[in-house]
Amino acid sequence: MSSPSTPAVETAGLAKVFGETRAVDGVDLVIPQGVVYGVLGPNGAGKTTTIRMLSTLLTPDGGTARVLGHDVVKEAEAVRSRVSLTGQFASVDEDLTAAENLELLARLLGFSRTQAADRAEELLAAFDLEKAAGRQSKTFSGGMRRRLDIAASLVITPDLLFLDEPTTGLDPRSRNQVWDSVRAMVALGTTILLTTQYLDEADQLADRIAVIDHGKVIAEGTTGELKSSVGTGALHVRLVKAETRPEASRMLTRLLSAPVFQESDPFALSVRTDDSERIAGALGELARAGIAVSDFAFGRPSLDEVFLALTGRPAEDTTADQEEDAA
Amino acid sequence: MTVTSEATAAQGAPNDALRKALTSQIRPSRPNPLTAVRVSAWRTMRKMKHYGVAVLFDVTLMPIVFLLTFTYLFGGAFAGSTKEYLQYFLPGVLVQTVVMPTVYTGTALNMDITRGIYDRFRTLPFWQPATIVGSLLGDIVRYVLALTTTMAVGLALGFRPDGGVGGVLSAMLLLLVFAVSVSWIFAALGVVAKAPETVSGTSMLVMFPLVFTSNIFVKPDTMPGWMEAIVNVNPVSNAATAARGLIHGDASGSDIGWVLLACAIITVIFAPLTMYLYRAKSRS
Numbered sequence: 083m084s085s086p087s088t089p090a091v092e093t094a095g096l097a098k099v100f101g102e103t104r105a106v107d108g109v110d111l112v113i114p115q116g117v118v119y120g121v122l123g124p125n126g127a128g129k130t131t132t133i134r135m136l137s138t139l140l141t142p143d144g145g146t147a148r149v150l151g152h153d154v155v156k157e158a159e160a161v162r163s164r165v166s167l168t169g170q171f172a173s174v175d176e177d178l179t180a181a182e183n184l185e186l187l188a189r190l191l192g193f194s195r196t197q198a199a200d201r202a203e204e205l206l207a208a209f210d211l212e213k214a215a216g217r218q219s220k221t222f223s224g225g226m227r228r229r230l231d232i233a234a235s236l237v238i239t240p241d242l243l244f245l246d247e248p249t250t251g252l253d254p255r256s257r258n259q260v261w262d263s264v265r266a267m268v269a270l271g272t273t274i275l276l277t278t279q280y281l282d283e284a285d286q287l288a289d290r291i292a293v294i295d296h297g298k299v300i301a302e303g304t305t306g307e308l309k310s311s312v313g314t315g316a317l318h319v320r321l322v323k324a325e326t327r328p329e330a331s332r333m334l335t336r337l338l339s340a341p342v343f344q345e346s347d348p349f350a351l352s353v354r355t356d357d358s359e360r361i362a363g364a365l366g367e368l369a370r371a372g373i374a375v376s377d378f379a380f381g382r383p384s385l386d387e388v389f390l391a392l393t394g395r396p397a398e399d400t401t402a403d404q405e406e407d408a409a
Numbered sequence: 410m411t412v413t414s415e416a417t418a419a420q421g422a423p424n425d426a427l428r429k430a431l432t433s434q435i436r437p438s439r440p441n442p443l444t445a446v447r448v449s450a451w452r453t454m455r456k457m458k459h460y461g462v463a464v465l466f467d468v469t470l471m472p473i474v475f476l477l478t479f480t481y482l483f484g485g486a487f488a489g490s491t492k493e494y495l496q497y498f499l500p501g502v503l504v505q506t507v508v509m510p511t512v513y514t515g516t517a518l519n520m521d522i523t524r525g526i527y528d529r530f531r532t533l534p535f536w537q538p539a540t541i542v543g544s545l546l547g548d549i550v551r552y553v554l555a556l557t558t559t560m561a562v563g564l565a566l567g568f569r570p571d572g573g574v575g576g577v578l579s580a581m582l583l584l585l586v587f588a589v590s591v592s593w594i595f596a597a598l599g600v601v602a603k604a605p606e607t608v609s610g611t612s613m614l615v616m617f618p619l620v621f622t623s624n625i626f627v628k629p630d631t632m633p634g635w636m637e638a639i640v641n642v643n644p645v646s647n648a649a650t651a652a653r654g655l656i657h658g659d660a661s662g663s664d665i666g667w668v669l670l671a672c673a674i675i676t677v678i679f680a681p682l683t684m685y686l687y688r689a690k691s692r693s
Contacts, residue, residue, distance in 0.1 A: 173525035177456040189448040192437030208430035
């Protein structure tokens with residue numbers, strides 16, 4: 083058994099190879115119990131593969147991983163009895179109704195017929211799906227399906243829940259519902275490991291974040307630590323004429339004393355800074371120099387900017403994701 | 410830049426329903442294999458129920474079309490009269506009726522794997538092959554529906570079983586055993602195929618030769634010797650011969666014995682193979 087001080091997850095040199103691709107290339111993580119831990123990275127960074135190894139669905143090719151004190155290879159059964167996984171793609175039976183899906187899983191977990199029906203009802207109520215209980219889940223919206231999928235992971239309350247990109251593809255309202263559920267679950271004592279492509283999501287939910295790229299952890303810390311390593315804010319400017327960009331870039335570099343990134347959009351520039359007074363002045367200078375600005379915004383760093391700061395290159399999609407899907 | 414909604418303002422205040430659901434401490438012991446099989450069969454039957462009449466239509470349309478066209482188009486030429494032909498043909502159509510839908514077992518299994526519920530099953534502590542065995546057994550409902558409907562149409566067209574009710578029921582029972590055995594072949598295919606469409610596509614390559622190079626439609630004595638030999642070793646022919654015998658009350662023990670032997674061989678090869686492939690799937 084594990085005490086509360088046993089880490090929820092502890093990996094050392096965890097690795098997984100698909101053909102030529104080192105999908106996960108030596109991941110070291112220590113995740114305490116009782117927190118929401120965010121694993122942040124672009125498509126193909128190795129997030130899903132890592133989660134699948136931790137939930138015993140994939141066997142690691144190298145390194146070790148212990149989940150709640152149990153080795154994921156040698157004690158897979160013990161791990162499975164205490165964790166639950168909500169994958170990136172809903173793993174419910176689309177031909178069955180919401181209630182039947184939950185009853186099916188409850189029965190396969192060993193609940194009696196009446197216990198299973200009661201549990202299904204409880205979970206449907208908890209995830210606001212009572213009205214849809216008798217509908218085939220293939221008629222569900224993306225948000226409902228995701229909630230059903232999360233409910234399906236909670237038939238037995240897990241000590242550790244893996245959520246693989248829980249809000250990818252959801253509309254803002256559904257996303258907020260999922261976020262609320264995550265906050266509620268952690269408040270009630272479940273440790274949550276979630277992967278996301280969105281810094282905003284990690285920021286909203288996670289106590290600590292690991293940034294993964296090309297199968298490696300490139301940064302780890304609290305959201306505050308991570309953000310201060312990047313700069314707390316960024317100014318985005320969109321110009322009316324693309325040919326004014328070099329001049330605008332030179333001026334902003336000088337006025338804000340910070341490097342300017344030329345974005346892939348030929349009209350756009352961004353600068354990492356949090357000095358709002360100097361920003362106001364700089365925008366005025368641009369106007370006086372005859373450089374017309376069509377749009378500007380000042381906000382928190384995007385995942386792209388975190389990546390720029392951490393790796394010196396933009397976050398990019400790689401093909402490794404397809405291999406993850408195939409696995 | 411960042412939209413913060415009102416919904417997120419209620420920082421981690423779980424509602425009562427969620428609190429109740431998440432504080433549940435039920436930790437049942439793992440279900441025994443029999444329960445797991447029963448639950449999986451229940452699942453297959455629930456799915457069928459949701460599709461209702463469509464299931465019946467799916468499995469009986471083909472046999473009925475065959476029954477009508479062969480009897481009234483070729484029946485006279487094959488057997489002298491349509492009435493005479495129907496007496497020969499109907500038991501064969503029953504074999505076709507149960508063999509064709511065995512493909513569903515494969516497509517259903519493949520959908521589980523490709524659409525993701527397989528991942529969830531694999532993290533649960535029950536006896537894993539239960540999902541396959543349960544689905545095979547649940548499909549018996551489909552076969553029973555198909556058999557009774559085709560038989561009813563046959564009776565309406567003037568088919569008369571000389572073996573009486575007992576003969577018909579024992580033939581149906583034998584064909585159910587046959588169908589469950591054959592469905593293991595498609596279950597294996599369902600585990601290895603990349604997509605459900607592959608299963609249904611490939612199955613036609615298996616199904617058509619199997620059904621047509623048999624004695625379902627015509628007696629093999631007019632065929633060239635090599636074809637007759639193929640037809641006679643085809644288990645579908647054995648099943649048709651035995652069904653014919655039972656329905657008309659003149660089955661020999663060896664007719665039935667051959668079918669049961671074929672069932673045993675198919676099951677002994679394909680059941681363990683399917684389970685092995687299923688367990689080995691994507692562990693690496």
